[in-house]
Amino acid sequence: MKTKKLEDIHGLTPHNWEEIKNLGYEMVDDMVSYLQNIQEQPSWKEIPQNVKLHFEEDIPQNPQNPKSVYQEFKEFILPFPKGNIHPRFWAWVQGTGTITAAFSEMLATTMNPNVTIGEHAAMYVDKQVVKWCKQMLNYPETASGILLSGGSMANITGLTVARNFHNPSVRAYGIQHHKKQMVLYCSEETHSCITKAAEIIGLGNKSVRKIITNEHFQMDINELKKQIALDLQAGFQPFCIVATTGTVNTGAIDPLKEIYELCKTFNLWFHIDGAYGALAKLDPKFTEQLAYIEKADSVAFDLHKWLHIPYELGCLLVKNAEAHRASFAITPNYLLQTKRGLAGGLDSINNYGFELSRGFKALKVWMNLKEYGIHKYAALIAKNNEQAQYLGKLVSGSKQLKLLTPVTMSIVCFQFIHKQANIQTINKLNEEIIIRLQEQGIASPSSTILKGNYCIRVCIVNHKTKKNDLDELFLWVIKIGNQIVKEIGL
Numbered sequence: 001m002k003t004k005k006l007e008d009i010h011g012l013t014p015h016n017w018e019e020i021k022n023l024g025y026e027m028v029d030d031m032v033s034y035l036q037n038i039q040e041q042p043s044w045k046e047i048p049q050n051v052k053l054h055f056e057e058d059i060p061q062n063p064q065n066p067k068s069v070y071q072e073f074k075e076f077i078l079p080f081p082k083g084n085i086h087p088r089f090w091a092w093v094q095g096t097g098t099i100t101a102a103f104s105e106m107l108a109t110t111m112n113p114n115v116t117i118g119e120h121a122a123m124y125v126d127k128q129v130v131k132w133c134k135q136m137l138n139y140p141e142t143a144s145g146i147l148l149s150g151g152s153m154a155n156i157t158g159l160t161v162a163r164n165f166h167n168p169s170v171r172a173y174g175i176q177h178h179k180k181q182m183v184l185y186c187s188e189e190t191h192s193c194i195t196k197a198a199e200i201i202g203l204g205n206k207s208v209r210k211i212i213t214n215e216h217f218q219m220d221i222n223e224l225k226k227q228i229a230l231d232l233q234a235g236f237q238p239f240c241i242v243a244t245t246g247t248v249n250t251g252a253i254d255p256l257k258e259i260y261e262l263c264k265t266f267n268l269w270f271h272i273d274g275a276y277g278a279l280a281k282l283d284p285k286f287t288e289q290l291a292y293i294e295k296a297d298s299v300a301f302d303l304h305k306w307l308h309i310p311y312e313l314g315c316l317l318v319k320n321a322e323a324h325r326a327s328f329a330i331t332p333n334y335l336l337q338t339k340r341g342l343a344g345g346l347d348s349i350n351n352y353g354f355e356l357s358r359g360f361k362a363l364k365v366w367m368n369l370k371e372y373g374i375h376k377y378a379a380l381i382a383k384n385n386e387q388a389q390y391l392g393k394l395v396s397g398s399k400q401l402k403l404l405t406p407v408t409m410s411i412v413c414f415q416f417i418h419k420q421a422n423i424q425t426i427n428k429l430n431e432e433i434i435i436r437l438q439e440q441g442i443a444s445p446s447s448t449i450l451k452g453n454y455c456i457r458v459c460i461v462n463h464k465t466k467k468n469d470l471d472e473l474f475l476w477v478i479k480i481g482n483q484i485v486k487e488i489g490l
């Protein structure tokens with residue numbers, strides 16, 4: 001048999017456009033009704049073994065009809081979602097997404113631009129979305145910013161700028177050339193990505209001073225001051241304080257004003273990890289408390305959390321645009337920009353971060369912000385915060401439940417309790433309650449441990465949740481808790 005000449009091989013465009021169009025229509029129909037009826041589905045379900053085995057198959061060698069590939073998606077993938085599209089998903093800190101953002105992903109990937117360099121519309125959309133990000137937080141117009149995959153990337157990018165600003169020779173000589181060891185401060189409740197970032201940017205995790213927190217899980221300012229004094233005395237170089245606005249565990253907000261003032265006094269970079277909670281600034285209840293975000297040298301926050309932009313989308317804003325650019329700008333011959341033509345246009349985005357290739361992720365933000373307007377998001381964030389207060393009250397009003405910390409933002413941490421049980425038993429019991437809630441498809445809270453207490457953690461970053469869902473959760477926790485008490489014979 002003669003093989004085809006390479007020149008005659010068909011590209012990746014469809015042989016039959018009509019057929020592919022119909023497949024697309026079918027997908028739209030299916031996805032719309034899927035999301036429309038998602039509340040009737042369990043919040044989560046286990047993946048059967050045969051489904052898992054399906055994902056062990058080796059790489060396909062030969063073509064398969066796209067319609068049958070889609071059938072496989074419907075059979076093996078779609079029925080087993082994580083569930084953050086469901087009204088009763090309250091685990092970790094995860095956004096819900098929107099159907100129109102899903103459509104805009106299709107538009108963005110159809111155009112398929114690499115949004116880092118060149119004169120094309122996507123570059124301007126990206127720039128406009130960064131501007132809108134500044135406006136969301138009332139951050140200075142002159143700041144620079146970059147859209148990234150998420151809060152972790154935004155934090156490491158911000159800390160890189162902070163490090164380089166306080167150690168200008170680091171790009172040439174590396175951190176080992178520096179005479180003093182640079183140290184940064186954050187609270188013990190700070191997200192683990194700060195520790196990882198410190199490791200990756202060459203500081204090492206011993207340079208991360210984890211300051212203890214007060215009874216509200218906020219950074220203890222007196223301890224912070226003491227540690228800075230100790231470090232100065234010992235010859236370290238303090239260079240940055242990371243404040244968290246909305247910790248993952250409890251939604252605590254570090255004392256921003258005091259931290260800002262310490263940064264001024266000691267000439268430190270003021271970085272904010274607002275991955276979860278910076279956008280709470282849009283809720284009038286938090287606007288004042290979060291006003292100091294505007295004074296931060298850099299802010300990292302996520303749009304895939306409280307703005308419900310589908311994954312992935314984070315943003316870093318840096319007040320000193322020059323310092324930001326000076327940390328990343330480099331122009332090899334193959335990335336030279338011209339005055340006119342395709343290689344003209346805006347400053348390359350890779351001058352502001354590590355990544356070179358970037359997708360057109362700005363489009364889904366651009367379209368959703370136009371569709372809903374910022375007031376709508378503000379109201380939805382306020383609604384989640386109020387729902388958390390409501391659940392907190394339900395918990396406080398019950399003799400069988402205990403609120404483990406006052407509710408600040410939209411996180412509620414609580415336990416099912418029992419007089420006859422010791423702390424180990426209570427912890428096991430609550431772990432079992434969470435697992436049963438998930439396995440029975442009732443709701444998806446997650447867990448955390450606060451001062452040794454294993455708790456049911458409900459984080460409401462969900463535009464679909466209704467009060468009634470929280471009433472149901474409350475009833476089920478008590479019901480399942482009592483069931484387990486009976487089973488173990490307390």
Ligand SMILES: *Cc1c(COP(=O)(O)O)cnc(C)c1O
Binds near residue numbers: 274276302
């Ligand atoms: C989610 C979160 C992060 C990490 O952000 P990713 O988008 O998951 O990378 C960091 N800090 C806080 C406070 C968060 O809530």
